[in-house]
Amino acid sequence: MSYVHGYDRRANVRLQDQADALVDLLHSDTHYPEGSLVLEAGCGVGAQTVTLVRNSPRARFVSIDISHESLAAAQRKMQSAANVTFEQADVFHLPFARESFDHVFVCFLLEHLARPLEALEKLKQVLKPGGSITVIEGDHGSTYFHPDSAAAHEAIRCQVELQRASGGNANIGRELYPLLRQAGFADVSVSPRMVYVDASRPRLVDGFTRRTFTAMIEGVREAALGAGMITAARFDEGIRALYRTAEDDGVFCYTFFKALGRKL
């Protein structure tokens, strides 16, 4: 599986920007009690780990990722935190005993996996009965904006198709409810976290519309052109249209989904 966002420095900066702008929206209602052991699966460069640890300073975290490079970045970022352990591990071959963890946390991981249901089943195995799973994923199909632009939708579709070609699903957010149910979790509840951006919210205009979403789509330009998915002119027109939605009379909408489930 290749990681469609890329492991380069620019991707790291982008993921960090995103984390800063969206921390409250996505994470403010996640708190783990003192002494609980939490598995963070797919921690990447630690963008979410920072917030997880800050919101639950007395819980202990094991944060895993398949990429050594990402883990190294995460470790540099978190070096002062005593309650996080980083480990290189594959979510499909977890090096943990069954029922080891009180809780499991997953953010922006399932979108990259060809078998998200199997990943959830594996995570359920290492979760203690009564423990919770929290899953946060985006959904690129939730994107719409003003002024509307067919070129912008085509550019976004390149990202969706490249992610699909890598075995992932950029529109997985809307599927969290059936996925968690099918994996056998109980009390599944999903709450959408819509990012609504207009000129009255300048921090989101810059932090989300420009520097997170549009920068992410811009980041697949070479791959999309290389795959013959779109012409350079059309792609660039789409990117300009996305930046256009960040102007004073523009509006941009995107929705993340946050799911909670429990292992009986």
Added chain:
Amino acid sequence: MSYVHGYDRRANVRLQDQADALVDLLHSDTHYPEGSLVLEAGCGVGAQTVTLVRNSPRARFVSIDISHESLAAAQRKMQSAANVTFEQADVFHLPFARESFDHVFVCFLLEHLARPLEALEKLKQVLKPGGSITVIEGDHGSTYFHPDSAAAHEAIRCQVELQRASGGNANIGRELYPLLRQAGFADVSVSPRMVYVDASRPRLVDGFTRRTFTAMIEGVREAALGAGMITAARFDEGIRALYRTAEDDGVFCYTFFKALGRKL
């Protein structure tokens, strides 16, 4: 201007179902103080008037609509309410003195107008300085679902195109911020009201996915086929796919937008 939803009994039942299921989401934060005079522009069959009056029992309402038939239905529904007056009037030729109203309320009206900005300007004229305007509109471009279906999106697009052919804009929700700003309102703030529906919310599965949204799309079948927009087989496939999203592993998403502005 022809009204794309139609004035028949089925449309009335549908609009009433929608009002019942969505009352809290759309209206729970709208309350007008004792003695204030509120203009409800485009009251239709009174689906929103019922809630407006219940939430602000000591305000006085003037509810207008361009359709005599709709007003008659609204009047039958509200006959016991002493604090509502119904009047037949065109939003572009309001029969009221300038600065007559303390507040203006608009719900599901702008989507049907070819000149929504001009309508807002006319409404602003009859609003007192310091008064508020509240606007609620849907946005069909905010619709996505699981399982996804190209046919379902094509069926929805028929509704959007028919509404456009009538001079309306079924995707107007996302534009409320720039529209209110352009009309000269101050302190404009927009909050999206997303309807997220999965099997854990059976009231919305039935009341919204099936009986409101899908029934509305189904309602344009004859018009869409008559206009040669789509084949009967493809349209019916789309409708089946929309009902499919109401099954146990389905998910349906739609977003309304609620805007508040103030006249300086």
